[in-house]
Amino acid sequence: MEILALFIKFALLYGIVLMLVALGGMFSERSGIINIALEGIMVIGAMAGVVASIDLAGAGLFVKVAGSILAAGVAGMVYAFLLAFASVSLKADQTIGGTALNILATAIAMVIAKRVNSSTGKISDSARLVYSYEGFVYNIGGVTVNIFFIVGIVLLVLSYVILYKTRLGLRLRACGEHPQAADSLGINVYKMRYIGVLISGFLGGIGGLAYILPANPNWDFKYGIAGMGFLALAVMIFGQWKPFKIFFAAMFFAVFKSLADIADSIPLLSSLRWPKEIYNMMPFIASMIVLALTSGKSRAPKAEGIPYDKGQR
Template identity: 55%
Template sequence: MLLLIQYTLIFASVLILVALGGCFSEHSGVINIGLEGIMVMGALGGALMLRFLSPDTPAILIILLVMLASIACGMIYSLLLAVAAINFKADQTLVGTALNLLGTAAAVVVVRAINMASDPNNVSSTVSYIATKKALLVRIGGFEFNWFMLVALLALIISYVVLYKTRFGLRLMACGEHPQAADSVGINVQKMRYAGVLISGLLGGLGGIVYITAGVSEWKFENGVAGFGFLALAVMIFGQWKPVNIGLAALLFGLFRALSNVYTGFGALVALHIPSTVYNMLPYIISLVVLAFTSQKSRAPKAEGIPYDKGQR
């Protein structure tokens, strides 16, 4: 049971971070379908930092440097979406799809180049971080606490405060609901949308490194992040673009994802003789079912996905 709780919390942490990233972007008026690609790039930055840091580095410094590397890569990569969608008014769905395809391919090329530089015969896309990953974990009895669980909780609280209790958050949401009205009272819509997309890059990049360090000590970047970016979008929609609801939805989806890791420890589940692949599919099946029944009641920001035209009223 402890193992189920452990995996539920770590997968929920991933979903919270990435879904909150999508939440900020869409509240500003930009649809971020590219969360999957942003996660991959954030994971790449964090994984390479873990690989090249010395195991003797203080744990707190390892955590901070890994977070900074993931955040930097996620934000830089999200700039591609910001420039294309805000400056060039490109179709946001197409740009996001392109970012997802490019992210995994670029990560594989970078990792293979680094591996071949140290060993010409090593053409794998795997990054190993066995020794330094221990800095992220604290053993509490039979429970393995990951510091990223705390990071996700803090991100949830901060997001709620920023969106609903600060001038910045209210202005950001105004740009996603009625940008013309926001512009008429002196709010710079382009700057606010840039801020929303960059914040989504920050949180999405963090979510990427949390995902690839959940339960494993190396990652093969050819696998991308196994659709977790799209699962986070489902969590965001199910959570109605509200931080508290997103947190609760993430726990639900995280539970079903955790089952695929620990179902062998439950005799009742083993007795059902259900193939392991079904458990791997569960979170995605649940997302389809949930969205099918709740999407009609979803209320997205009114101006999301619509390029802002200053001359339009």
């Protein structure tokens, strides 16, 4: 029973993170922009959220929780703006721009974390931020649930509604499939793509915070976000760019990912004495197999990765 509780805790933790970030990637890609910068957006969002939670530690619990989640989302948006600017306005190569932002993110996060750690005008040598997850984590009937579970479900439903039930969603999808046709009907393709990337930044930023805050009492930003953003990209592809499929894909990956954390408590697995790295490898290997099997019927947005040029025929 205890194992099951632990399993649910970690599966939910990773599942919600992967789902949030993959939903972010979905909004960007449905509008036609490949968002490989999700990893970097997560780092920046996590950093901003953690710093906010440290700063708001004195204020009430609700202010602290809401404030840090909002800070993470907004920081992610600001960072994603850099991607939108490069790939929409300047028509730069989206993969290269995104990779640059990934590399830049860890450096920025370390500089800021060291600045936050500084005391009496002296910059610290460590980028490890210490914080409290009080208010983010609750124990309900022996199962640890964190606040991001609720946030995640709300955002999932909201994403579905926005994408399929609103005018904005329809226009966004049109820009990812056939921007020329969308443009001919008077839709501003550039604006739609900006919106797609910015929503993606908001969700990615919150996802970053959701990954590091509820599970660890401190985090060294030297490690960035340890590949979660890239895993979320695989989740998005496995989820065929659709909200609820992404949810199930995220849970599927989360089960593999959480095995690393609970293997010691399961008698059968602990008797194998496999090193932790084997379990860490599993979600990546699983995603490779899944990608190889599903590659034939990929539902990728048709215009993704191609910069839209109004003057081009």
